[in-house]
Every structure is written in structure tokens, then in C-alpha cells.
Amino acid sequence: MLAYTLKRLVQGVITVWFIATATFIAMHNVPGDPLSNDKAVSPEIRKNLEEKYGLDKPVMEQYLIYMGNMLEGDFGISFTQQNRRVNDIIREHFPVSAILGILAIVFAALGGILWGALTALYRNKLPDVIIMFLVILGISVPSFVFAALGQLTLVNVNALLGFTLLPVAGWGSVGHMIVPSLVLGLGTMAFLTRLMRSSMLEVVTSDYVRTARSKGLPPTRIFLKHQLRNAVLPVITVLGPSIAAITTGGFVVELVFAIPGLGRYFVQAVQQLDYTVIMGTTVFYGAFLVFMVILVDLIYGWVDPRVRLE
Amino acid sequence: MSYFDKLMAFSTYLPIREAFFNSRNGRYGADAEDLLYNGPFTMTRWVHGAHIRFEKNELYWDKDRIRLNVIDMPYITSDSNAVLNLFKDGKIAVAGLDAETLDNALEQRWHLNRFNDGSVFFLEFNHRPERLTHNLNLRKALQLVTDPGELVFKVMKLPGNLPGESLFPVWLRGVDGPFRQEYPAPQHRVDFDAARRHLELAKQELGLAEMPALVMLTGDNPISNKQSEYFQNVFKKTLGIDVKIDKQIFKQRLAKMTSGQFDMVMAGWGPDFDDPLTFGDLFSSWNANNRGRYNNPELDRQVRIAQASLDPKTRMDAFAEIQRIIYEDAVILTHYERGVVYVRDPRLQGVVRRAVGTDPDYTNASIVDS
Numbered sequence: 110m111l112a113y114t115l116k117r118l119v120q121g122v123i124t125v126w127f128i129a130t131a132t133f134i135a136m137h138n139v140p141g142d143p144l145s146n147d148k149a150v151s152p153e154i155r156k157n158l159e160e161k162y163g164l165d166k167p168v169m170e171q172y173l174i175y176m177g178n179m180l181e182g183d184f185g186i187s188f189t190q191q192n193r194r195v196n197d198i199i200r201e202h203f204p205v206s207a208i209l210g211i212l213a214i215v216f217a218a219l220g221g222i223l224w225g226a227l228t229a230l231y232r233n234k235l236p237d238v239i240i241m242f243l244v245i246l247g248i249s250v251p252s253f254v255f256a257a258l259g260q261l262t263l264v265n266v267n268a269l270l271g272f273t274l275l276p277v278a279g280w281g282s283v284g285h286m287i288v289p290s291l292v293l294g295l296g297t298m299a300f301l302t303r304l305m306r307s308s309m310l311e312v313v314t315s316d317y318v319r320t321a322r323s324k325g326l327p328p329t330r331i332f333l334k335h336q337l338r339n340a341v342l343p344v345i346t347v348l349g350p351s352i353a354a355i356t357t358g359g360f361v362v363e364l365v366f367a368i369p370g371l372g373r374y375f376v377q378a379v380q381q382l383d384y385t386v387i388m389g390t391t392v393f394y395g396a397f398l399v400f401m402v403i404l405v406d407l408i409y410g411w412v413d414p415r416v417r418l419e
Numbered sequence: 420m421s422y423f424d425k426l427m428a429f430s431t432y433l434p435i436r437e438a439f440f441n442s443r444n445g446r447y448g449a450d451a452e453d454l455l456y457n458g459p460f461t462m463t464r465w466v467h468g469a470h471i472r473f474e475k476n477e478l479y480w481d482k483d484r485i486r487l488n489v490i491d492m493p494y495i496t497s498d499s500n501a502v503l504n505l506f507k508d509g510k511i512a513v514a515g516l517d518a519e520t521l522d523n524a525l526e527q528r529w530h531l532n533r534f535n536d537g538s539v540f541f542l543e544f545n546h547r548p549e550r551l552t553h554n555l556n557l558r559k560a561l562q563l564v565t566d567p568g569e570l571v572f573k574v575m576k577l578p579g580n581l582p583g584e585s586l587f588p589v590w591l592r593g594v595d596g597p598f599r600q601e602y603p604a605p606q607h608r609v610d611f612d613a614a615r616r617h618l619e620l621a622k623q624e625l626g627l628a629e630m631p632a633l634v635m636l637t638g639d640n641p642i643s644n645k646q647s648e649y650f651q652n653v654f655k656k657t658l659g660i661d662v663k664i665d666k667q668i669f670k671q672r673l674a675k676m677t678s679g680q681f682d683m684v685m686a687g688w689g690p691d692f693d694d695p696l697t698f699g700d701l702f703s704s705w706n707a708n709n710r711g712r713y714n715n716p717e718l719d720r721q722v723r724i725a726q727a728s729l730d731p732k733t734r735m736d737a738f739a740e741i742q743r744i745i746y747e748d749a750v751i752l753t754h755y756e757r758g759v760v761y762v763r764d765p766r767l768q769g770v771v772r773r774a775v776g777t778d779p780d781y782t783n784a785s786i787v788d789s
Contacts, residue, residue: 141670149707191448264504277508278501279494280469367496369469382670
């Protein structure tokens with residue numbers, strides 16, 4: 110297990126290095142100038158800015174300096190936010206995105222497993238039809254629609270009650286987190302429901318479940334011990350990338366609910382060609398994704414011992 | 420320099436205390452404690468992207484005039500629907516509106532406030548010799564089919580915007596009164612027949628049987644989309660000219676503007692200081708913001724007069740001449756002067772909005788009981 114873990118970690122480091130290098134190359138080849146703005150600056154000011162951000166050096170030298178600084182955990186200073194360090198941006202805003210993402214994934218995973226199992230147990234019956242209809246809605250309707258609808262509903266509910274049941278936007282209390290995390294997790298929950306349903310349908314007709322039934326085990330025990338545990342494996346597989354995707358993809362939900370997460374910096378940096386923030390957030394998110402995939406692989410090995418043997 | 424005092428109110432020229440700047444070790448302006456304050460309010464809290472709080476500055480020279488103790492901004496988002504929802508929920512006192520949220524606000528029968536933020540938006544031509552738009556007759560043809568009134572009232576449909584008649588917006592001051600009253604903008608009339616005659620002349624001068632498609636560079640926001648599609652339709656319908664819309668994100672649009680990869684570009688200009696020169700020198704040959712590279716010695720001469728003269732009448736005459744040249748030479752096609760529409764809690768009074776300088780200004784603001 111230790112050798113397996115180490116092997117995965119080394120692969121992870123190489124992947125992160127590749128992400129950083131590819132992002133660096135792509136970023137420098139995107140048309141546009143990170144120092145340009147609405148109003149042109151004089152050549153003298155431009156020269157000073159190039160010196161400040163190290164853009165006066167050859168690209169290869171910039172790359173080596175950047176990689177060296179990155180190894181020391183220094184992502185540099187933002188080009189667009191006055192004198193703000195990229196490390197500070199990540200440190201201040203990632204926890205917000207992470208909390209939102211974790212809540213969303215908990216909601217998505219619990220809902221997905223429950224609804225998926227239910228649809229499989231009631232295959233082709235009314236609960237299955239209703240849930241699968243909602244699942245198609247959840248997959249096909251983009252999150253910004255759910256976000257806008259969720260917020261509008263809150264405004265109307267608060268107006269109807271005459272007091273603030275849940276805040277319409279903002280961040281800071283548990284009340285602020287509930288609706289955004291539900292909205293953010295809906296798409297993933299719908300996806301996991303479908304996955305769980307097909308996985309469960311396979312398990313329901315398997316030999317070991319038939320054997321368990323023939324032994325006369327109670328249905329609850331068959332469901333929990335034999336069906337659910339085996340059917341949940343594919344869900345765990347996609348859970349890692351889903352956590353990373355939800356945590357990094359909450360930009361729209363963060364925007365609508367005025368949540369100070371990292372998502373908006375990630376998107377704005379690309380639009381504004383903020384080199385250091387693009388690099389910092391991409392490498393950080395890349396490393397996070399790689400870490401989550403490795404973590405899930407290790408959990409998978411623990412849940413299914415055959416993986417370790419292989 | 421006759422506009423020196425105006426320049427001194429421009430934020431670029433505001434002084435910084437050197438000892439404080441050096442004491443921040445490269446973090447000047449990064450957080451609330453990395454700034455020095457001498458205005459009516461000080462920033463006491465700044466959670467980036469989340470929350471800003473200003474409190475009355477007890478050391479302000481005129482502190483007895485300030486009636487607001489705290490200005491709290493607990494939500495930061497660029498989503499206009501979210502902003503309107505917060506206003507509906509009674510959580511904020513002011514909410515800006517756009518075309519998307521305007522109808523919603525009208526349904527609520529709220530009183531709308533509007534003001535012009537001082538900016539002028541226009542279609543800027545590429546005047547580089549290798550471009551088709553270097554040809555005056557082609558530019559005149561496009562000018563004669565352009566109707567800013569139709570754009571503002573039938574296409575953009577956002578109250579507050581004014582049809583663009585000149586590079587010099589209506590709020591600028593002249594010698595004794597508003598510049599545009601003292602020196603009205605050249606009379607613009609849409610004339611399709613004259614436009615077609617200019618187009619024929621342009622084709623002859625350029626040696627073309629058919630006019631090739633022109634590239635219109637534009638931003639990727641909803642307003643630019645609407646405008647560019649409208650003009651694409653107008654130029655095709657009235658002159659038979661095809662327009663290829665090149666939609667780019669901000670930095671890439673700037674890069675293409677600077678390198679001249681366009682025939683015309685949706686552009687705009689906001690004032691820096693309270694003098695017509697803030698617009699007047701935009702198309703001088705040495706101005707780096709003149710990205711269409713318009714070059715006219717007579718316009719340059721007028722700009723130099725406006726920069727050097729101390730006599731207000733001489734300066735305003737020069738600006739009037741610049742205004743005339745820009746229209747007659749079809750340097751740009753002015754589209755609109757931008758208006759801002761917003762709703763405000765009626766209990767909040769005394770907020771000053773202005774085109775140049777601090778906006779909005781809460782120095783005289785107060786909360787009155789309804």
C-alpha cells in the first residue's frame with residue numbers, strides 16, 4: 110500500500126508540473142498584453158511595470174524564476190489587484206469555495222446515492238419515473254438558472270414572511286450557505302443519481318444478492334450490506350473529480366450569491382490576463398484535483414481490496 | 420497651464436505620503452490598513468470580494484458636516500439580478516440597473532434615478548493607410564446611415580443614455596456656460612442617397628467593383644453585442660456592405676486595437692479631469708490612445724492651442740474646431756453618452772453623483788425618516 114501511495118504521489122507531482130508548464134506556455138501565447146488597459150501608458154511607465162513583474166526578462170528565464178518561486182510556495186503579486194499577493198488571494202478565498210464545495214458534495218452524494226438506490230429498487234414504477242424526470246432537469250438546466258431561481262424564491266419567501274428566513278446573498282453564517290450549496294450540488298446530484306441507479310441495477314441481479322436472498326437474509330440487510338456497498342463503488346470513483354469540479358466550478362453561484370470564493374478570481378484572471386493569478390489559481394486547483402483523485406484511489410483501495418492486489 | 424487646477428483633482432495626481440508608502444513594504448493599497456485617509460470617511464474593513472465598511476473620519480477638516488456614521492457594503496457582486504434582489508429584500512440602499520433588470524424595477528413602480536457618467540461611446544475607424552477605412556468617402560457613407568437616436572431609443576432602450584452628437588459630451592463647460600450650448604455639435608442628418616453616392620466614390624477611389632467585408636472589432640458584453648449586430652444590419656441593409664464582427668475579450672480587443680487589426684472598433688472614452696481637453700486631445704497624432712492612428716496636422720495644431728493658451732475663449736474656439744474636424748472628417752461615429760440608471764431607498768438623501776472625480780460622493784448624505 111505504501112509503495113502504491115508513493116507511486117501515485119510521484120505521478121501527481123509530475124502532473125502538477127505539467128499543468129504549470131502547459132498553463133505558462135498557453136498564457137504567454139494568448140493574444141493580449143497583461144499590462145495594457147483602457148488608457149494607454151507612457152513607455153517609461155510601461156518599462157517600470159515590466160521590471161516590477163519581471164516581464165523584461167526572456168520568457169525562458171521568466172519560466173525558471175516562476176518555477177523556482179513556486180517550489181518555495183510563492184505565486185507572486187497580482188497584476189490587477191494592487192500589490193496583493195496571489196498566496197493571500199488563495200488563502201483568503203479558497204476556504205470559502207471549499208466550504209461551499211464540501212457542503213454541495215455532501216448534499217449531492219447523499220441525495221445521489223439515496224435517489225439512485227430508490228429508482229433502482231422501484232424500477233419502472235412511479236417513484237423511478239418522477240425522480241428520473243427531475244434528474245434530467247438537474248443535468249440539463251445550467252446552474253445559473255437554478256441560482257437565479259433559488260435567489261428569487263428566497264426574496265419572495267422573505268417578503269411573504271415579513272422577516273429574513275434565509276439571507277438572499279452574502280457570506281458569513283450557516284444561513285448564507287444553505288441555498289448556494291444546494292444549488293451548486295444539484296447538477297452533480299442528478300449525475301450521481303443516474304450513476305447509482307445503473308450500478309444498483311447491475312448489483313440487484315447479481316449472483317451474490319440472489320444467494321443472500323436464498324439464504325433468507327432480511328431485505329434491509331441485503332440492501333445495506335450487499336447491494337449498497339457494492340453499488341456505491343462507481344460513485345466513489347467519480348466523487349474525487351466531482352469535489353474538485355464543484356469547488357472550482359462555483360463561479361456562477363458565487364457571483365449570484367455574492368460569495369467571496371476563489372472562483373471569481375479564477376475566471377476574472379483569465380479575462381484580464383492577470384498572469385500571476387492565472388498561474389497561481391490553475392496550479393493550485395490542478396494540485397487540488399490531482400490530490401483528490403489520489404485520495405479517492407486510496408479510499409477505493411480500502412473499500413475494494415481487489416484494487417490493492419492489482 | 421489653464422487647466423492645472425482641474426488636473427490636481429484627477430486621482431492620478433493625488434499625493435501619497437512617501438514615508439507611509441515605504442513603510443508598507445510593497446503592500447501599499449493592498450488592504451484597508453495599507454492606505455492613508457484624509458477624506459470624510461476611512462475604510463475600516465475590507466474583506467476582499469465580500470465586504471467593505473467605511474466610517475466617519477473624525478480627523479476630517481469638515482467633520483461636523485458629515486452625517487453618516489457608517490457606510491456598509493456587505494455584498495460585492497457584478498450580477499445585476501442579485502443586486503436588485505438584495506434591494507428588494509431591503510438589504511441595500513442603492514442598486515444599479517441594466518437592460519435586464521430595468522423592466523423588473525419598473526414593475527415594482529420604484530422611482531428611477533439617472534445621471535450621465537460623462538463617458539462617450541463611438542465607432543472608431545482605422546485610419547492606417549493600408550485599411551479601406553482610410554478612405555474618407557467610405558467613412559462618410561457609413562456616417563450618413565448612422566442614426567444615434569435610433570440606436571439609443573430603439574435598440575439599447577435604457578433610459579439615461581443620450582444620443583451621441585459629438586466627442587465632447589453635454590456636461591463639459593465652455594467659456595461662460597455649457598460648451599455644447601456655446602458651440603453646438605455639427606448638425607447630423609441621415610441621408611441614404613448621399614451615403615450611396617459617397618460609397619460609389621469610395622469604390623472608384625479604391626478601384627473596387629464591390630466593397631469587401633469590413634471587420635468590426637467589439638467587446639464580448641451584451642451591450643456591445645446588441646450594438647454591433649445593429650450596425651452590421653444597418654450597413655448591410657442601406658449600403659450593401661458586409662460587416663464581419665470580431666468579438667474579443669477585453670485584453671485581446673485592446674491588443675487588436677493597438678496593433679490595428681480592425682476596420683472599425685466599438686470604443687469609448689471617459690473623462691479624467693473637468694476640462695474639454697480630456698476629450699479634445701484624444702485624436703492628436705501623438706496620443707497613444709488614438710488607436711485608429713488618425714493623423715491630421717490641423718487637428719494637432721488646434722490641440723496645441725488648447726493646451727497652451729490661457730485665454731478661455733481661444734481654447735474653446737480650438738475645441739469647437741476639433742469638434743468640427745472630427746465630424747467632417749468622420750474620424751469616429753459618435754453613438755451615445757452613457758447614462759446610469761439606479762434605484763435608491765428614498766430615506767437616503769444627499770448623495771452626489773458626478774461625471775468627474777469621486778462618484779458617488781456621500782459627504783453630504785444622510786438618512787431621513789420617511
